Amino acid sequence: MANILVYALAHEGQINKNSKGAISKAAELAAELGGSADVVLVGTDVAGIGDQAGAVGASTVYTVDAPEGIAATAIDAIAALVDAKGYDYVLFGGGLLGFEIGAGLAARIGGGVTVEVTDIKVDGGKLVAERPIFGDTLLSYSHYKSKGIIVARTNAFEVKETGGTATVEAFDAPIGAAAGQVTLKVRGEQRGADVNIEDASILVTGGRGLGNAENFSVADALAAALGTGSAVAATRAVVDAGWFPYAGQIGQTGKSVAPKLYVGLGVSGAIQHKVGMQASENVLAINKDENAPIFEFADFGVVGDLHKIAPALTEAIKAKKG
Amino acid sequence: MKILVLVKEVPDAAVAKSIGSDGTIDRSGEKALNPYDTHALEAAVVIKEGGADVSEIVAVTVGPDSASRTLQGAVSRGADRSIHLSDEGLAGSDVVATGYALAELIKRESPELVLLGQQSDDGGSYAVGSVVGEFLGQPALSQVVKLDLTGDVITAERQAEYGYDTVEVKLPAIISVGDAINEPRYPSLKAIMGAKKKPVEKLTLADAGIDAGKVGTAGSGVNCSDFQAPAQKSGGTIITDEDTAATVEQIVAWLDERKLV
Ligand SMILES: Cc1cc2nc3c(=O)[nH]c(=O)nc-3n(C[C@H](O)[C@H](O)[C@H](O)COP(=O)(O)OP(=O)(O)OC[C@H]3O[C@@H](n4cnc5c(N)ncnc54)[C@H](O)[C@@H]3O)c2cc1C
Numbered sequence: 001m002a003n004i005l006v007y008a009l010a011h012e013g014q015i016n017k018n019s020k021g022a023i024s025k026a027a028e029l030a031a032e033l034g035g036s037a038d039v040v041l042v043g044t045d046v047a048g049i050g051d052q053a054g055a056v057g058a059s060t061v062y063t064v065d066a067p068e069g070i071a072a073t074a075i076d077a078i079a080a081l082v083d084a085k086g087y088d089y090v091l092f093g094g095g096l097l098g099f100e101i102g103a104g105l106a107a108r109i110g111g112g113v114t115v116e117v118t119d120i121k122v123d124g125g126k127l128v129a130e131r132p133i134f135g136d137t138l139l140s141y142s143h144y145k146s147k148g149i150i151v152a153r154t155n156a157f158e159v160k161e162t163g164g165t166a167t168v169e170a171f172d173a174p175i176g177a178a179a180g181q182v183t184l185k186v187r188g189e190q191r192g193a194d195v196n197i198e199d200a201s202i203l204v205t206g207g208r209g210l211g212n213a214e215n216f217s218v219a220d221a222l223a224a225a226l227g228t229g230s231a232v233a234a235t236r237a238v239v240d241a242g243w244f245p246y247a248g249q250i251g252q253t254g255k256s257v258a259p260k261l262y263v264g265l266g267v268s269g270a271i272q273h274k275v276g277m278q279a280s281e282n283v284l285a286i287n288k289d290e291n292a293p294i295f296e297f298a299d300f301g302v303v304g305d306l307h308k309i310a311p312a313l314t315e316a317i318k319a320k321k322g
Numbered sequence: 323m324k325i326l327v328l329v330k331e332v333p334d335a336a337v338a339k340s341i342g343s344d345g346t347i348d349r350s351g352e353k354a355l356n357p358y359d360t361h362a363l364e365a366a367v368v369i370k371e372g373g374a375d376v377s378e379i380v381a382v383t384v385g386p387d388s389a390s391r392t393l394q395g396a397v398s399r400g401a402d403r404s405i406h407l408s409d410e411g412l413a414g415s416d417v418v419a420t421g422y423a424l425a426e427l428i429k430r431e432s433p434e435l436v437l438l439g440q441q442s443d444d445g446g447s448y449a450v451g452s453v454v455g456e457f458l459g460q461p462a463l464s465q466v467v468k469l470d471l472t473g474d475v476i477t478a479e480r481q482a483e484y485g486y487d488t489v490e491v492k493l494p495a496i497i498s499v500g501d502a503i504n505e506p507r508y509p510s511l512k513a514i515m516g517a518k519k520k521p522v523e524k525l526t527l528a529d530a531g532i533d534a535g536k537v538g539t540a541g542s543g544v545n546c547s548d549f550q551a552p553a554q555k556s557g558g559t560i561i562t563d564e565d566t567a568a569t570v571e572q573i574v575a576w577l578d579e580r581k582l583v
């Protein structure tokens with residue numbers, strides 16, 4: 001028997017989708033292990049949202065009244081819970097905090113940690129986590145000596161509504177000195193215009209290869225030529241640089257999309273970007289580096305200068321459409 | 323204020339990566355400084371140039387003897403000296419064990435600020451900073467793309483799950499910087515030559531007083547094995563642009579076949 005605790009990330013009263021996926025996966029694994037799948041929520045406004053975790057498979061939900069969005073605080077809370085209730089595994093649905101809390105927690109409680117996990121299996125009464133490495137060209141399997149901390153890749157696990165209910169309990173955790181050094185001033189600031197990329201059937205994505213903010217006009221023109229249902233999206237690199245609004249970012253800390261056609265212009269195809277677009281039906285990539293990871297998963301790849309190819313493609317599509 | 327910058331030697335990006343017969347990453351072949359760590363070194367130099375009272379910048383690495391050239395390259399980007407922990411006993415360390423060793427090295431120096439890169443280029447886990455912070459009892463923040471220092475408080479901005487967060491951290495603290503924080507400058511020839519003369523402290527586990535039972539395979543809580551290739555996806559068509567008119571024709575034909583134009 002082994003018990004699993006899931007850290008669920010919640011913001012403005014909602015448990016996020018990846019956390020719900022992790023809860024559903026934990027419930028399935030706990031049933032196989034003959035243990036329970038419980039959840040911990042950390043935040044000043046989480047006392048009333050435990051039922052959301054129950055509905056996707058959680059048995060008991062512990063709510064900790066402490067500021068959300070700070071890893072140090074959550075590490076203190078989760079370590080205290082693991083200590084008090086004896087969990088064998090702690091599972092995270094990903095997110096930036098998932099990595100930070102998971103790694104810190106492993107150090108605190110003497111466990112092993114694996115990030116970017118795409119699958120978890122039970123083997124001999126223990127959990128084994130699958131992590132793709134080397135740009136997804138090889139799978140590696142993590143085995144834990146004692147406690148296992150497993151941080152899932154974005155969209156790794158499906159949310160399964162069970163319609164169940166959970167016991168919700170407040171848990172008082174002592175918060176340590178490191179957490180006291182941190183103050184969250186702004187959480188979730190939306191930088192730039194509120195663009196919509198989730199409803200588009202065609203997405204032209206601009207990456208650092210565009211060169212500068214002005215050159216997004218190349219992507220705009222191609223999207224316009226591709227017609228109704230097309231929109232322009234971006235990588236984190238260009239959003240961080242202030243070239244494009246955050247609302248239009250695809251990936252781990254951005255949106256997950258599944259258009260009929262994804263076009264990458266100067267996008268390298270890093271894993272953290274890929275996880276947000278790999279459900280696209282058709283992937284077209286233009287990149288001047290033949291070793292760019294995007295060519296590993298593009299359906300049609302062109303090795304070349306986007307500044308030459310994309311404008312010519314725009315004209316050819318316009319001409320074809322007449 | 324003393325700043326430590328953690329740097330790692332990784333296989334050169336152009337080298338195909340593989341797993342060796344011993345089940346760990348095959349580290350033969352060309353090596354390079356982890357490109358993400360150049361942003362951490364640059365961030366340290368920017369803090370110093372910005373007028374903060376920085377007494378020294380120290381580059382720190384945990385890695386084999388052969389990493390010394392890479393470490394020297396890191397020093398040429400603005401460090402005053404370096405520390406190199408190298409010991410057979412470190413082989414097979416997982417991220418918690420590596421973070422433990424780094425934390426022990428940091429304790430000997432008591433810096434106000436530790437800077438790191440956003441990830442290791444060879445199978446990074448973006449986790450070392452958080453592990454180090456935990457062992458030191460100090461807060462750790464990752465993926466920071468804007469950093470302002472006022473007195474002993476850092477105001478950091480980074481993209482998290484719901485948008486951009488602004489966080490204030492009182493030093494001492496551990497900060498991993500994202501690659502959008504700056505454009506690292508290339509070291510001058512003078513700096514490259516000068517780096518050879520900067521002090522290097524080369525340590526073994528025993529020298530550094532690190533418990534050998536807490537690092538290496540024995541000190542690691544996770545072990546990775548059963549490596550296998552993922553289910554093969556049917557490969558796409560990759561063409562090289564030689565004649566743009568012909569390239570565009572092929573793209574349009576591909577789009578047309580799929581009824582996308
Ligand atoms: C915790 C974490 C979370 C992250 N979350 C996200 C996320 O949500 N979304 C995301 O996108 N990234 C995310 N990242 C960052 C990710 O790892 C990559 O750094 C990022 O996706 C790279 O963006 P890019 O492809 O635009 O830039 P680069 O990787 O710099 O690639 C630019 C590409 O353009 C090509 N190029 C240059 N000039 C030309 C030209 N003239 N013609 C054609 N091609 C050209 C280059 O060959 C290169 O391949 C995250 C990283 C971490 C560590």
Ligand SMILES: Nc1ncnc2c1ncn2[C@@H]1O[C@H](COP(=O)(O)O)[C@@H](O)[C@H]1O
Binds near residue numbers: 356438442
């Ligand atoms: N062996 C090491 N020696 C020194 N610094 C390291 C080492 N491994 C990782 N780091 C630092 O930690 C950062 C994040 O690495 P990782 O958590 O492996 O993705 C890197 O960018 C380096 O700054």
